[in-house]
Amino acid sequence: MRKVFVTSSALSLACALPGAAFAADASQAPAGTLSNGSAVTAVTLKAANGISATILSFGATLWKLNAPDRDGKVADVLLSYDDLASFETHPNYWGATIGRYGNRIANGQFTLDGKTYQLPQNDHGQSLHGGGKGFDVQNWKVESVKSGPVATAVFSLVSPDGDAGYPGTVKAKVTYSLDEQGNLKIVFDATTDKPTVLNMTNHAIFNMAGEGSPRDATQDLLTIPASHYTPVSDKLIPTGELRDVSGTVFDFRKARLVAEGIRDGRDDQIVKGRGYDHNFALDKGVTKTPELAARLEDPVSGRVLELLTTEPGVQFYSGNFLDGTFIGKNGHVYRMGDGIALEPQKFPDAPNHPNFVSTRVDPGKPYQHVMIYRLSTASR
Template sequence: MEDGNPVKEVFGELADGTTVHRWSLENGGVRLKVLSYGGIVQSLELPDRHGRYADVSLGFASLAGYETSSPYFGALIGRYGNRVAGGRFTLDGEEYRLPVNDGGNSLHGGPAGFDRRVWDVEEFTAGPDRGLVLRRTSADGEMGYPGALAVRVAYTLTADGEWRIDYEATTDRPTVVNLTHHVYWNLAGESSGSVHGHELTVAASRYTPVGPGLVPTGEQAGVVGTAFDFRTPRTFGEALRHPDPQLRHAGGIDHNLVLDKGATGRPEHVATLRDPVSGRTLRLSTTEPGLQVYGGNGLDGTLVGPGGHAYRAGDALCLETQHFPDSPNRPGFPSTVLRPGETYRSTTVHSFGAGSSEGEHDLPRSPTS
């Protein structure tokens, strides 16, 4: 597939007979496949330092896995990314109850969140860039959330080898919104095994400790002396070996890091993930104030990827740009309230590269760049 307009094909049918399509895009050395179901990134292929391509995201070869078994592989998450404690929150004096799907909590929008909805998808070109616009309106009361929420999400592959996500939403009633994306990254390739050798750097001096059920305590604690100090490059395996009692709550790392920059109007660089073996790198920039780092702790070998590899804990690393977990119940956290007349906006940019003997470099440029 050469750089050019997206290619659309039928990917399968859901149990109710709804047709799901897949779009294939390539630009700037990045190959992306996206489903209309859940806005799912089914694969994202990158070259290594020798130009050899591999899919660096975990997923399934067919639609059935996404419909019945997926732990949010590659999915668009909403209305509320991460946990809402007890499946309830109060807004303007009124309590709202949400269906719980994570112990006693509501996780990632509930059991039928945005990851399990079919989106309207349109292709677009913008100069040398190629992309898709995904739209849907979440009805008032869907998964317990107030207000009809009109959502627009743009996935853009730039000629410079970047994957950009731009989120927008408006509401007709006061509500809460926290949109994110849930790619499981393995820069060595989705069938290559553990990411414990990946090096992670995050510009975050604090994190939000959790209690049982992985709900934040409300504290914003310093990362010094913890498993969550990624201010300088650190392998993920080294962090997991830290005797931090917080790791016991999640069976590993599943924690929100408080980004030093806070919420910003423009995306700023906050994290770098690097695989020393392949040389592939991911530089993450965002407007969001938080980053949930998750090590795939729930993978137990029962799910099998397109390459035939049974996925296990530690086979991937999620970097979910977000506002903080349980913010609707935590006045001290950045607000996630959206009101009529306002527009929710959030942007995250993934910049890819590959190492060489001369050091890091960007991916090959598109002929149109």
Template sequence: MRTALYFTTLAAALALPAAAHATDASRAPFGTLKDGTPVEAITLTNSHHMRVRVISYGATLQAVEVPDRKGRIADVALGYSSIGDYLDHPNYFGVSVGRFANRIRLGRFSIDGNSYQLATNNTVNALHGGVQGFDKRLWKVVEVASGPTAHVTLSYVSPDGEEGYPGTLTVTATYSLDETNNLTVEYKATTDKPTIVNLTNHALWNLAGEGSGKSVDSQVLTIPADSYNPVDAGWIPTGEFRSVAGTPFDFRKPMAIGARLRDSRDPQIAVGRGYDHNYVVARTVSPNQHLLSRLVDPASGRVLTITSNQPGVQVYTGNFLDGTVSGKGHTLYRQGDGIALEPQIFPDTPNRPEFGSARLDPGQTYRNVMTFSFSVAR
């Protein structure tokens, strides 16, 4: 266990140079793409020793460092320490996914009688925007600012027809850090012709620390959802809104993630190889943020509360991490070493009218805003 490298004491954090503002933003190189194009890293910090790093490749949340109840700092976001690993071993760690996060059945949908075939990259289905989704694009750094709230805004223009999607889509991602340890991520998009959009961040969290060697099974999850969307063998929703009552999917009261997982006989757990399902917190996108989930690590005391304006949260328990992927500090990530809690509209919504609409028209602005609030339970 690499304890000496993994923990940074509060005393060491206090020795860092004082920021000119309460929250500070700085830029630095983060290597180059294989064609030599530079990638940037933007670091946001506040006076409570929280530090967030975003890289321009994939508009990716590369690191989130927060203190525990004893003031020890750990990085709680799975990821890589070099651009080479992001290029050679793509795993969606902290990336911005789009145009459509999650799955679309057979990669097909229709708008106004026009049928579209998307790139398929998850057996016969489309996943997270396709073979070269937004997670594998270099975003432009538009603005970096310190102040009461430090932030970085990145942009990407997806041309008409990219990965099969109609319309030129102009997207921005803004990461903001304030003095109360709130990290807010806001995605916006506009289009020049009718299309579909579902953007989110695919951070995988481990509140014990991404290099701790501990799984998330003992971390306690709460989700205020009465139902979830069961899936078929291809992880495509069946269209049902199934009650969580009496099932391993019931997190309406705080429950350890692994308490009903590893020995569960629920067929939905089997098909997903764990949790890989959308929880229905609301039925439509709302103008304001509401609670989607709360995650607590009893051992460290770290707490992560997630709010968003989105109706669903995809819960994914790192089911396909198999101990062959080496993250930061050369730690091997295993099944269950991280959990994704992704604010979104529901998977396969373009083919499921009962799920609502994923449509975006010219003159409209798509918006997904999510806040990751970090605190400590004493």
């Protein structure tokens, strides 16, 4: 494990000098011990503009994301736990790397090359986010931590053949990088030795007013450049249809408050999801480089999050199952709508829908998903 540190005085000097090479700092520190005795590491990446991200090796989890508002006041915009024990005893995917398969697979089953595979059924008979035994509850290896013009942290994990029912030994890697402008890039890489399915993403829960703010995330303005979404059954499994958003509460092609549609019981999809818990089929489709998938703005503080991805979809989840039983950071009780997730990915249950973009990965053809959280502020 290589560690590269920059002192605060050196960082300040580097940021002040034109063309200086060092503008982002990376450091690591112990974050506690899991019940099995393995040590968890916290890696912090800091940009010169006050934006910083802290990642835990447990779940390769984006734990904290600090961003200034238009007046320079910094707040953590991620819902999460304060203590490591809660991540183990009450896992909620918050900020975690999700795999092998982000989102739901119907009945926990899929067929590949004529063979049917059975996965853990951890969500009302469905398999969700790896079936409860996924990448989010594994302690990843910290491969490298480096400061520089772009601060980086690399985490790796080996998922053996048959892990949670999935075929193939998968070697996964997640690279977090923060540049001097405060753009946080996350790159998911993986290889397999047998045909398998993969759909990796990050499950951060945002409130751009700041975690624990009395102004919940439904007061944020949301834009999603998608003309269609995938309607779901009462078990939140896609029906296979790509439905036009025109004239519905699922039309976010122009920015509007999340709260405007979240209680519209006239739309059966809102009733089924208890709000928004739906995949949007991005107009851009699959792209070689990350393109805009969503924009989230708190109009009061001015904090803006832009999500870019190479994937064809984004799952918008409005925190519908936050029910006041979760005690998060700073002793805050999280309730419905206190945070929202925007998870870039291929479509839910894609292995069972031939018309969806394939999630198949074969030996010799590595998997990669590149996403970016771009933080900024909007003027009044």
